[in-house]
Amino acid sequence: MHRRETAALLAYVGRLDPRTIRTDQGEARDQLAQWHDLLDDVPMATPHGWDACVAARQHIRTSPYQILPADVARPWERYRRDRLARHSDPTPSVDPDDQAAWTAELAGTRRAVAAGTAQPVQARAITSGREGIDPKLEARLREIGSCIPPAVRIALAPYRPARAAREAAVAQGMPDALSVRCEWCMAQPGKPCRRRIGVDDGVRGTAPRDTPHPGRFDLATSQRLQQPEQSAMA
Template sequence: MDAVEATRLLAHAAAFDNRKPSKAASIAWAEALKDIPADPDAFAAVAKFYSQPSRDGDLDSTRWIQPHHVRALRKEIRDERIPDGAFTYPLPAGSETGAEFVERRRQQIAAIADGRIAAEPIRQLTGGPHPSVADALTGVGRMPDHVREALADALPGRKAREEARFRGDADALAVPCPWCHSAAGDPCKRRRGARGDKPGTWFHRTSPHPGRVDAAAIAARACPSCQAPMGVPCAWPDGRFYDGVHPTRQTTQPAA
C-alpha cells in the first residue's frame, strides 16, 4: 500500500469516524501497511471494525481504527474463506519439484483467500477395498498349511493347538494351566517321567493338561447342559460345581 492508496483507505474510515485525513497520516499509514495491498478486503476490514462492539475498551464515540486493526481484520476476512480441513491441489500436467509445489500451494491459498477460486475439500473415501486387496487380506493371520506341516515336528505343542482349532475346540493355550501353571500362550510342561530323565527337569507336553482344556472351554463358551454362562464353571442341579465340564460344553461353538 502506498500513500495514494492509504489516502483512499483513510477517506473510507472517515465516513465512519469523521476523522480529518492528512498527508502525514497517509504517509504514516502507508508505512505501517506497506506489505498490505489496498484491496477490497482492506476496505472490508474498516467496515468490519465499525460493525463490531469495542474490543479494547474504547468508548464507541472515540473509537478510531488503526493500521494494526486493518491488518488483523483483513486476515480474519481472508481466513474465513479457507476451509478448516485440507483442500485438494490438482496435479500439474508435468512433474514438479518440492519448491515448485510449495509455491503453487502458496498461490492457491492466496487465490482462495482472495475469493478468486473456491476451495475444494478432500472428499471422504467410500466403498470397500479393491478386490485384489480384499483377496490379499483374507490370508492375514492364518498359518499356511505347508508352514504348519513344517513346524509340526519342531513344535508339537503348536501342532496340537492348530489341530484343536481345526476341530473347533476351544484354544487351551489361550488360558493359563491350573495344573502346571504354564502362562497363557506357553505349552504345558511336565517333570521327569521317562526313564533316564534328569530329576527336576521340565519338559514341554505335546498336548495340554485336561484341566487346561476344561478351563479354556469355561472361558470361551456357555454350557448348554447346566446353563452356566461363559466364564462360570459347570454345576450340578443342586449348585455343586461339576468336576470338569459337561461334554456338551466342549463341543458347542465358541461365543462370537
C-alpha cells in the first residue's frame, strides 16, 4: 500500500483502539514509517475480498493485544495462499512454441490471482462441447485448421501409419474406411483393423494393420454412394 494508505489505515486503527495513537509528532512519524515498511507489499483493498481495514478490525475485535503490522500481514498471506491453492493454470492463449511468452502469461496470471486482481481459475470438468474455450485459442484453431499443426502431423505420420493413411485417403476424396465397422475383423468405427485369427465368430486380434481390410473400403464406398440417393429421396 502507498504511504497515504498506510496513514489512513493507522487513523482507522486509532479510532478503534486508542492505544495505537501517538501524540508526539516524532513518534507518529516513526510509527508510520514502521507500518509502511512492513505493509509495503500488502494492498489496502482488492476487487475480490481483501480489505486491510477489515483484517485490522477483526484483530481488534478478537484479541486483547494491541495490533501490530504483522496482524494485518498474516491475514494477507493466508488470503494469497488460499487463492493460489484454488487456482488451476488455464491454458495460455499465446503460441505454445513461444516458451518465453507462454511462461510470462502463466506467471502473470498467477501474480494477478495472488494479488487479488483476478479470480482463481478452477479446473473445468470434461464436457462434450466446446463451451468456455478462450476466444484467442478458438481463433488460432480456426487459423491452423486443427489442434495439431500440419508440420507436427507430418512428423507424427511414421509413428501412427493407420491414422496417416486415413487422413491421406480423405484428403484425396476417397471414402473414410474407418468410419464404418469392419465385417472381417469386427473393428468398431474409428478403430484400425487388426489381423484376424480363426474362421469362426471367435475373433482374436494381434497388432493393428496399417491399412484397413479391402471389404471395409467397399462398405465405406457403398455407404457414401447411398447418402446422395437418400438426400435426393428426402
